Amino acid sequence: MADTILRTKDLSVSFGALRAVNQVTLDIEARKFTTILGPNGAGKTTLFNLISGLYTPNEGRIFFRDTDVTGLTPMQRVQAGMGRSFQLTNVFPKLTVHENIRLAAQSYCKVGYNIFRDHRKFQKVNEKTEEIMERVLLQHRRKSPAAELTHGEQRKLELGMVLALEPQVLLLDEPTAGMAIEEVPTMIDIMRTTYAMGTTIVLIEHKMDLVKQLSDRLVILVNGAVLADGDPAEVSRNPEVLAAYLGGGAVHGSAS
Amino acid sequence: MDKLKAIGTINIRKTAALAALLALFLIIPHYMRNAQLIMFSRVFILAVYGMSYDILRGYTGFINLGQAIFFGSGVYLGVIFLNMQNNLGSFVLALGAVILFSAAGGFLLSRIVLRTGGVVAAAMVTLAIGEIVRNIAERWRSVTGGQDGLPLRFSRVALDPLFSTRVGGYYFSLAFMLVMLLILRAFILSPTGRVLMSIRENEQRARFLGYQTNRYKTIALIVSSIAAGLSGVFFAVIARFANTDYLSIQYTLNALLITLVGGTGTLYGAIIGSFFVTWIQTFLLDLNRSFPGFTLFRYPMLFVGSFYILLVMFMPSGIMGGIYRLADWYRSWKTKRVT
Numbered sequence A: 001m002a003d004t005i006l007r008t009k010d011l012s013v014s015f016g017a018l019r020a021v022n023q024v025t026l027d028i029e030a031r032k033f034t035t036i037l038g039p040n041g042a043g044k045t046t047l048f049n050l051i052s053g054l055y056t057p058n059e060g061r062i063f064f065r066d067t068d069v070t071g072l073t074p075m076q077r078v079q080a081g082m083g084r085s086f087q088l089t090n091v092f093p094k095l096t097v098h099e100n101i102r103l104a105a106q107s108y109c110k111v112g113y114n115i116f117r118d119h120r121k122f123q124k125v126n127e128k129t130e131e132i133m134e135r136v137l138l139q140h141r142r143k144s145p146a147a148e149l150t151h152g153e154q155r156k157l158e159l160g161m162v163l164a165l166e167p168q169v170l171l172l173d174e175p176t177a178g179m180a181i182e183e184v185p186t187m188i189d190i191m192r193t194t195y196a197m198g199t200t201i202v203l204i205e206h207k208m209d210l211v212k213q214l215s216d217r218l219v220i221l222v223n224g225a226v227l228a229d230g231d232p233a234e235v236s237r238n239p240e241v242l243a244a245y246l247g248g249g250a251v252h253g254s255a256s
Numbered sequence B: 001m002d003k004l005k006a007i008g009t010i011n012i013r014k015t016a017a018l019a020a021l022l023a024l025f026l027i028i029p030h031y032m033r034n035a036q037l038i039m040f041s042r043v044f045i046l047a048v049y050g051m052s053y054d055i056l057r058g059y060t061g062f063i064n065l066g067q068a069i070f071f072g073s074g075v076y077l078g079v080i081f082l083n084m085q086n087n088l089g090s091f092v093l094a095l096g097a098v099i100l101f102s103a104a105g106g107f108l109l110s111r112i113v114l115r116t117g118g119v120v121a122a123a124m125v126t127l128a129i130g131e132i133v134r135n136i137a138e139r140w141r142s143v144t145g146g147q148d149g150l151p152l153r154f155s156r157v158a159l160d161p162l163f164s165t166r167v168g169g170y171y172f173s174l175a176f177m178l179v180m181l182l183i184l185r186a187f188i189l190s191p192t193g194r195v196l197m198s199i200r201e202n203e204q205r206a207r208f209l210g211y212q213t214n215r216y217k218t219i220a221l222i223v224s225s226i227a228a229g230l231s232g233v234f235f236a237v238i239a240r241f242a243n244t245d246y247l248s249i250q251y252t253l254n255a256l257l258i259t260l261v262g263g264t265g266t267l268y269g270a271i272i273g274s275f276f277v278t279w280i281q282t283f284l285l286d287l288n289r290s291f292p293g294f295t296l297f298r299y300p301m302l303f304v305g306s307f308y309i310l311l312v313m314f315m316p317s318g319i320m321g322g323i324y325r326l327a328d329w330y331r332s333w334k335t336k337r338v339t
């Protein structure tokens, strides 16, 4: 228990009659790789929206490092060390790759309230920006507006922006969504490196194949509730999971 | 290497062009009539007012329909302080007073406006507040002179004898514009300025980068209000008169038009916009005077209005935006010709 970094307790939210997240209780262990798997509409993104503060839960609490963060704004949660990426690419479309990442790096370096110095003169921000562009392999695109990137590059930018915040817990919402097959290994590599550096990762995914190797733990979410939770190999053999989520042998295939 | 050299030449060329432009502005007042000197002085000062608006509309994506509160208060404070003592000391005091007033006002406005949320709601609330302030000013006759306005009392010339000729006022306004351009540019290029830009682009994402976006908007509102207030005080020196028109929605629309014509998010656009807006208003008034027979010319706003509609239709990003587009087009045309 001592090593639980993020905890949700009986977390629920409804949209009208739909209970999108239903009594979800999760303990995320520090420095572990947890993957949340579930069919379309299972409530995975909604769960992240609750954890990151975009939505307010109807019931339940969220704890980050033993502090109750349920009432905090998204900004405060980011500043506390929670970072998230978005399933639908969510960047600054007219700004360049470099500017996008620099804004994240600037937040990490906490110099946003400086109104006198030229923003290009902050050495630490510049170094961080370069480091992240290198990590997500976008140096060659530094001057391109984000809107002009390919979909795959935009996904990398999305990831780079949250990496630049150096969060303790990284919530990644389908970082490979819509990416070409050949681009996926790069993304996996980036995640693996980040994990190896000691970051706690919570990943939302669709495709079992992608994550079985990567994850320490698998959580299956169906109809807003946790159906199974545990060791990836065990969970993927769980008959209930096979029946409810994947309708038989499709566990190794792609659910998208 | 070639690319570096190319960038170098562009910079040299740009600097040379700017220096030539500056020299031109320094020389021309000696060949101008009083009416033209006054017009140019107004252009420079209103350019700063336009820039103050650009900080909000162009860089933060926020529509304030009460901007004239600060401009108008600046004009009043300018006249009131010069009426106490017509010298530089009290002019500086007026500047100090307007900075305090605008900072406090901008902060209060942000408290009210940022609560309501959306851009449209903010526009409506600021519109209402602006009208309330104007109404108060109209009733508070002992200070503002009510509808008659407030002229300079002791002398017809502000800061006599410094500006006994209009050339002095011209240089004064030009210097003010240049200094404010440098200050506001530095603000835009600061980390805070970058965050404002990100808020305009995608506020939600800025929040998820950990930026307290409402605090940044408050800073933008305060900086913008101070710039608008300062331009009001300088305007008082040129206009030598204050009335409640300067507080009205009409003057807020002037700022909006300046950024609309010149282009937003550039600061320089406000200079071009200010030229255009001031010039077209003067021109149409002259037209009306020169052809008293034409009934149509008695409604200059008819032309002004149609012109603005056409401009927004054909140059949605203003004259500066049009220039950038032309430059882009020219560059791509040149590279195509080479290859």
Ligand SMILES: Nc1ncnc2c1ncn2[C@@H]1O[C@H](COP(=O)(O)OP(=O)(O)OP(=O)(O)O)[C@@H](O)[C@H]1O
Residues within 6 Å of the ligand: A015, A018, A020, A038, A039, A040, A041, A042, A043, A044, A045, A046, A047, A087, A206
């Ligand atoms: N803001 C909202 N308002 C109304 N309904 C919503 C809202 N957000 C999500 N929902 C609904 O909640 C359910 C869960 O959606 P969610 O996006 O969390 O699913 P998901 O597991 O992320 O699915 P996917 O794999 O397609 O991304 C869906 O039925 C969705 O339509």
Ligand SMILES: [Mg+2]
Residues within 6 Å of the ligand: A044, A045, A046, A087
């Ligand atoms: Mg989702």
